[in-house]
Amino acid sequence: MSYDFNSMAFLVVDDFALIRDFHRGLVRSLGFQTVTVADNGLDALKHLANRHFDVVLCDYYLGDGKDGQQVLEEAKYRGLLPQSSVFIMVTMEQLLAQAMAVIEHRPDGYLVKPVVQEVLVHRLTQALDRRRHLERVNQAIKNDRLEDALSLCGRLMESEPRFATDLMEIKTSLLIELKRFDEADRLLDSLLAKRTFPWALFFKGKVLFLREDFKEAGRYFLQLVKANTHYLESFDWLAEVQVRLGEPKKAQGILQRALEVSPKSVVRQRRLAELALVNEDLVTAEAALRAAIREGRHSCFASAAEYAMLSKLLLDDGRSAKAVKYLAEGQKVFSRTSADRVAVMITQATVYDVRGEWTRTRDTVKFLWRDYPQVRRGLPAHVKLELARLCAVVKLPLEAAQVLEDVRYYHAEDAPAVQQADVLAATLALPKG
Amino acid sequence: MADEPVTIEVSKVIAGAVHDIKNSLGALASHLYWLSQELKQLQNESLTKRVYDLEYESRRINNDLVRLLTLYRLSDHAYSVDPRLQYLPEFLEELGLEHQRLLAARGIAIETDCPDGLSWYFDRHLVSVALANAINNAYRYARARVRVSAAEEEGILALRVEDDGPGFPASSLEALREIAEHHYSEAHSSTRFGLYFAQTVAALHRADGRGGYIAIGNGGAFGGGVLTIYLP
Numbered sequence: 001m002s003y004d005f006n007s008m009a010f011l012v013v014d015d016f017a018l019i020r021d022f023h024r025g026l027v028r029s030l031g032f033q034t035v036t037v038a039d040n041g042l043d044a045l046k047h048l049a050n051r052h053f054d055v056v057l058c059d060y061y062l063g064d065g066k067d068g069q070q071v072l073e074e075a076k077y078r079g080l081l082p083q084s085s086v087f088i089m090v091t092m093e094q095l096l097a098q099a100m101a102v103i104e105h106r107p108d109g110y111l112v113k114p115v116v117q118e119v120l121v122h123r124l125t126q127a128l129d130r131r132r133h134l135e136r137v138n139q140a141i142k143n144d145r146l147e148d149a150l151s152l153c154g155r156l157m158e159s160e161p162r163f164a165t166d167l168m169e170i171k172t173s174l175l176i177e178l179k180r181f182d183e184a185d186r187l188l189d190s191l192l193a194k195r196t197f198p199w200a201l202f203f204k205g206k207v208l209f210l211r212e213d214f215k216e217a218g219r220y221f222l223q224l225v226k227a228n229t230h231y232l233e234s235f236d237w238l239a240e241v242q243v244r245l246g247e248p249k250k251a252q253g254i255l256q257r258a259l260e261v262s263p264k265s266v267v268r269q270r271r272l273a274e275l276a277l278v279n280e281d282l283v284t285a286e287a288a289l290r291a292a293i294r295e296g297r298h299s300c301f302a303s304a305a306e307y308a309m310l311s312k313l314l315l316d317d318g319r320s321a322k323a324v325k326y327l328a329e330g331q332k333v334f335s336r337t338s339a340d341r342v343a344v345m346i347t348q349a350t351v352y353d354v355r356g357e358w359t360r361t362r363d364t365v366k367f368l369w370r371d372y373p374q375v376r377r378g379l380p381a382h383v384k385l386e387l388a389r390l391c392a393v394v395k396l397p398l399e400a401a402q403v404l405e406d407v408r409y410y411h412a413e414d415a416p417a418v419q420q421a422d423v424l425a426a427t428l429a430l431p432k433g
Numbered sequence: 434m435a436d437e438p439v440t441i442e443v444s445k446v447i448a449g450a451v452h453d454i455k456n457s458l459g460a461l462a463s464h465l466y467w468l469s470q471e472l473k474q475l476q477n478e479s480l481t482k483r484v485y486d487l488e489y490e491s492r493r494i495n496n497d498l499v500r501l502l503t504l505y506r507l508s509d510h511a512y513s514v515d516p517r518l519q520y521l522p523e524f525l526e527e528l529g530l531e532h533q534r535l536l537a538a539r540g541i542a543i544e545t546d547c548p549d550g551l552s553w554y555f556d557r558h559l560v561s562v563a564l565a566n567a568i569n570n571a572y573r574y575a576r577a578r579v580r581v582s583a584a585e586e587e588g589i590l591a592l593r594v595e596d597d598g599p600g601f602p603a604s605s606l607e608a609l610r611e612i613a614e615h616h617y618s619e620a621h622s623s624t625r626f627g628l629y630f631a632q633t634v635a636a637l638h639r640a641d642g643r644g645g646y647i648a649i650g651n652g653g654a655f656g657g658g659v660l661t662i663y664l665p
């Protein structure tokens with residue numbers, strides 16, 4: 001079908017002024033009245049947050065800042081792209097951009113420069129058609145009506161067979177979400193018996209992982225990364241497979257390889273740091289945390305965790321002034337949610353305690369205590385144990401007892417943690433249970 | 434200092450350089466496209482035609498480099514075939530739209546033909562680069578017509594590019610025979626490189642244990658060269 005471009009809002013993103021102007025002219029000549037331009041990823045996200053856009057034409061390479069794929073991922077994560085909008089990636093080289101795209105965050109299409117009017121209109125129409133047909137499925141998923149989404153997929157496969165690959169992918173991920181692993185398995189096996197579909201291999205690995213058959217899952221992810229060293233998502237899963245198989249060193253090596261290809265992912269840097277800490281590789285952990293903080297300064301994927309971990313690491317290394325600096329920054333950035341605030345402030349209290357600043361330690365603990373009731377469920381056991389210890393140090397025995405009780409209640413299945421709570425309660429001469 | 438052997442990372446250096454050249458060419462082709470659009474508005478036909486020729490040449494080199502880089506990425510495991518269901522009427526329509534403007538400036542009409550509703554699994558990027566090369570050749574050799582068609586033939590997809598030019602010379606037929614026997618001679622020939630790429634892309638598409646292949650010949654719908662890419 002043909003669309004009325006008149007009423008649609010268009011966003012052009014390119015770091016190169018000449019191309020930006022040209023694309024704007026091209027888009028205007030197609031009848032789009034509202035055409036906004038951005039010269040970098042951050043700017044693009046600002047525009048996307050401010051108003052609804054029907055079409056985004058974004059260059060993959062955007063200079064030193066975020067690349068096009070990161071813009072797409074952040075926009076999706078933050079809900080800035082409506083279900084009906086299309087995102088088209090412009091590249092000089094489609095191969096790499098395509099391989100790096102995360103399965104759930106693929107653009108609606110790729111265009112190779114130079115963008116020619118006839119091809120742009122064609123691709124745009126195709127993408128809008130696809131969006132229009134898949135909109136009800138996506139809407140159902142968004143509203144958590146997964147069974148409905150599944151039956152809609154089935155019906156669309158009959159009426160719109162040309163979207164079969166998209167529908168198969170959505171169907172598989174829905175089956176996985178609904179934990180109907182047998183069905184997902186059968187579907188994937190029947191597809192893979194005919195051809196090697198990279199996306200089907202990926203989902204096959206995911207199903208096996210969720211069924212806790214880590215060895216088999218590893219085989220699939222390994223096959224993917226061997227065939228294509230740019231399937232970064234498969235590296236992430238392969239690393240988690242190694243963690244589950246009790247091989248954190250191997251897991252660390254795998255993530256390091258993925259980060260060599262693409263060092264900008266905050267989430268991956270943070271995960272690398274966690275694994276390096278497990279492996280007691282403090283050099284790698286520190287570098288990864290610094291990278292996570294650096295890349296996270298303009299990313300919605302940043303968390304308080306990297307600030308807390310880096311400060312703790314610096315503190316253990318005797319660099320407490322640096323630790324305080326990062327904590328201050330972390331606190332400034334993460335004052336929005338109580339969970340983030342508490343995570344950062346517990347580390348801060350630890351810093352004051354190590355430096356022997358008793359009053360400051362006590363003030364910090366008292367301050368964070370106001371947020372504690374809202375976050376107690378989600379706070380990891382080891383953080384709770386540290387908080388309990390701090391409460392005892394600053395002579396808040398009732399609070400310490402409360403936290404230890406929470407460890408026993410919320411982490412009942414974590415035997416070592418419960419045991420530590422009991423030991424701590426005994427040494428602090430606190431009432432048990 | 435001891436005499437250390439100097440190692441030269443040839444393939445990586447070449448890949449990097451090719452990537453850089455390709456970017457420049459992409460920019461050049463963009464400039465030429467915009468220039469031709471502006472000239473068209475000024476209704477200066479002879480200049481427009483000459484700019485079209487320039488744009489064609491830059492696109493041809495660009496396509497050469499894309500094929501080079503693609504082969505490198507494939508051999509370096511930085512890309513793997515991603516077959517997705519393609520709706521052939523739509524795929525061919527886009528291919529036609531992409532080339533129609535430049536071909537028309539040369540007085541060549543491009544037509545596409547495909548049964549309604551035909552769809553097939555293949556890697557869109559790889560196959561369209563291989564077909565673009567065949568169409569670019571038609572730009573050089575065709576007199577007035579080029580046709581791109583798709584059809585299912587005995588359970589295999591046949592993608593065919595035909596023109597009304599002089600057809601493939603005997604040397605091309607010989608080159609394809611050598612390529613099919615995994616023998617790539619260094620003889621300078623752009624046809625040979627084009628055939629090698631198309632053959633590689635076809636062979637990388639596998640289904641039910643069979644791989645794809647290509648065939649060339651003369652005659653066809655318009656009596657000129659015929660290239661067919663068969664995909665299982």
